[in-house]
Each structure stands twice: as structure tokens, then as C-alpha cells.
Amino acid sequence: MDDSIRKKITKSLKRVVIKIGSSVISHREPGKSSLVQGLNPERIRHYSRQIKQIMDNGCEVVLVSSGAIMAGRERLGLTRNHLTIPEKQACAASGQSHLMHTYEKKFEKQGLKVAQILLSSADLVNRRRYLNAKHTIEALLKHKVIPIINENDSVTVDEIKIGDNDTLSATVACLVDAQLLIILSDVNGLYSRDPLQKSRRKDEEPPKLISQVNKVTKEVEKLAGKSNSLVTVGGMATKVLAAKKTMSFGIPTLLLNGLDDRAMEKALNGETVGTLFWSEKEKIRNRKHWIAHTLKPSGVITVDAGAKKALLERGKSLLPVGVVRVQGNFEFGNSVTVVDEASCEVARGLINYSTGDLEKIKGMKTSEVRKLFSDNFYEEVIHRDDMVVFFKDD
Ligand code: GLU
Secondary structure: OHHHHHHHHHOOOOEEEEEEOHHHOEEEEOOEEEEEEEEOHHHHHHHHHHHHHHHHOOOEEEEEEOOHHHHHHHHHOOOOOOOOHHHHHHHHHHHHHHHHHHHHHHHHOOOOEEEEEEEOHHHHHOHHHHHHHHHHHHHHHHOOEEEEEEEOOOOOOHHHOOOOHHHHHHHHHHHOOOOEEEEEEOOOOOEOOOOOOOOOOOOOOOOOEOOEEOOOOHHHHHHOOOOOOOOOOOHHHHHHHHHHHHHHOOOOEEEEEOOOOOHHHHHHOOOOOOEEEOOHHHHOOHHHHHHHHHOOOOEEEEEOHHHHHHHHHHOOOEOHHHEEEEEEOOOOOOEEEEEOOOOOEEEEEEOOOOHHHHHHHOOOOHHHHHHHHOOOOOOOOEOHHHEEEOOOOO
């Protein structure tokens, strides 16, 4: 059963977010897994080949990469355990450019282009900034560039930090509506008990790798202990919480051992490796549920019959040309209702224009809107990904 679900998820994958943990791109001192000696470019070269393969199969890739602080520690010679906040921020600043330079070099050899995006939690909680980040990522993907995202550690202090890249990668997976989040770390997946801890009783069963988690219950959260590594931030606990988050948005998460050179390939061929967090029941798109049922619409947009058909039957975004009337008072990023000319609700979504701007462009073709706003405009009034359409039986 697990296999068929995996095959279903990995078959014709169109967009995946891959989180690369510090532990899988660092040099290690043999036998001392918690001690690292800086960035290991060989590992990045390795990932470049795997990612090229994934992209050649028609799948877009967004990376969330840790490793800035680890790489910066090496560069600045700050290897002691505890660093002050400014020291950590200096490591992040220095390490981030080193990290990106290494990605640039290694990915270029595979003919792949990369771009850096540094996000902070303020970019993600604010709807407008959230959508701005999303649009940038979409534009990069459209141009076949791999966005490489990290937290903007050099300017954010602990109190306002996202804090770990597992959480960041889950947010990014939801942001770009990925079909799968892959988290690569130095463990094989979630175990029935901590594999590093010696058993307390003689008759205790050896820890077993759990191949699938259907629901992140309190028990599952307990299984995930805490991180005590110098290199990684969150350990299994933040991975499980990240998986919980993506599942609630209808996105599966796969935990894989990134040190196993074939783990991703095997997983994407539907083989049972790592731990898959997924249940068919979670398929309801919660984000869309949120748009449809939680947000209070601040405007009503009436569309003509052509636009209605495009939304309902052809899965399209709403363009200015189909808009006939604009009511209400809204800003970029607000929720609005879309109705047909008989005032029946057709859809709800997050708008890319304010009331005033939409008034100006309603009924216009894209070329006319371009003339009005130069190149500084959105083709879609509401992008399909930010919209829920209501079919007759809804
Ligand atoms: N953003 C941190 C870095 O690049 C890592 C955070 C994490 O590993 O979760 O060093």
C-alpha cells in the first residue's frame, strides 16, 4: 500500500521543494558525526547531478539550503561551540556568499542556473510580502532558474527568527504549491525510537524505521526527540512539525538520508526509502480551504461569460479582460469574491490589484495593461494558485 502511494506521489511530479541540511553538505571528521570542518563542495556537486536529472524529467525544483553559518564558522575560524549573536550573524553573512558561490560553480557545470533568495519571518507573515516572494520564485522557475532559499540570518535576531530551515522549507512548499517536500538530512528517517540511544532494557526491540506516517499525532511528535548536534538546528522534531504543516496543506513530505547518494533517485522511482508523511485523506487543499472559508472577502468582482468559462472549465487565472465590474475597497493580497453577471459566486481568491488600479484596467487586454503600467504589472488579476472556484455541486 505504501509503495502504491509513493508511486502515485512521484509519478509525473511537476514541482518539488528540496531542503538540504547543513549536515549533508559539510565535511565530517571520520567517526565524529557532530564535528564538521566546513562546506564540502563535493556534496553540492553531487546534488547538482541529481537535481539535473529531476529537472530533465520535467520537474521544477526549489531548494532551501542551510549551511551558511556552518560555512561561515570555517571561514572566520569561529569553531568554538557557543557564538554570540553578532558572531553568528557574521558567520551567516560570510558563509552565505561562500555557499552561493559554491552552488553557482557546481550547478553551472550541469548547465543549471541558480538564484539566491533570503527570507525572514516578516516576509512570510505579511500577505503582501508573502505574495511578492511567491511571484519572484514563480518568475525564476519560469526562466528555468533554481531558487535557493535560506533564512536571512545575518539581520534577524532569535526572537523574530523562523529559526530552522525545516520550518522554512515547509512554508516554501506551501508558498509555491509544491507537490512534494523532500527533506535531506543525515538520518534515514523517523524511527520507532531514537536510534542513537542505547536500549534501556535487554528485551527492548531495536529501533525500526517508520516508512509512512499518516498523521502527526502527539505520539509521533514524541518519537522525534530533540537535536543535540552542533551542525543542525532542529533535529527530528522540526522535521516532523514541518511535515505536519505540509500535510495540512495537502502536500506530502519525504524524509531522506541525503548522505545516501541514491536516496533521492530511489525515492523518486517510487521505492520505499526514508519516511513518507502522507495520508490520502489529507488531500483537501487546506490553503484553498483557508481562502474559501476563512478569509473575509473585501470586494466583489463581476466577470463576463468568457472569463467565467475560463475559470470554471479551463482551470485558468482571472485576467483583466474578463472583469466587468469592481465593487468594494481592497488592496493587493486581499481576498475577493468573483461573481458572474447574474451575481452567482464563481470563485474566491487573493487579488493582485487594488480597487483603484483594477477600475483602471478592467476589460483591458494584457497588451493594454502593459502600456499603462510599463512592465510593472501582473498579468493575472487573480492567479489560479491563489483562487478557489466553486463548481455547481460545491
Ligand atoms: N539558516 C541556517 C544556516 O544557513 C541554518 C538553519 C537550519 O539548518 O535549520 O546556517
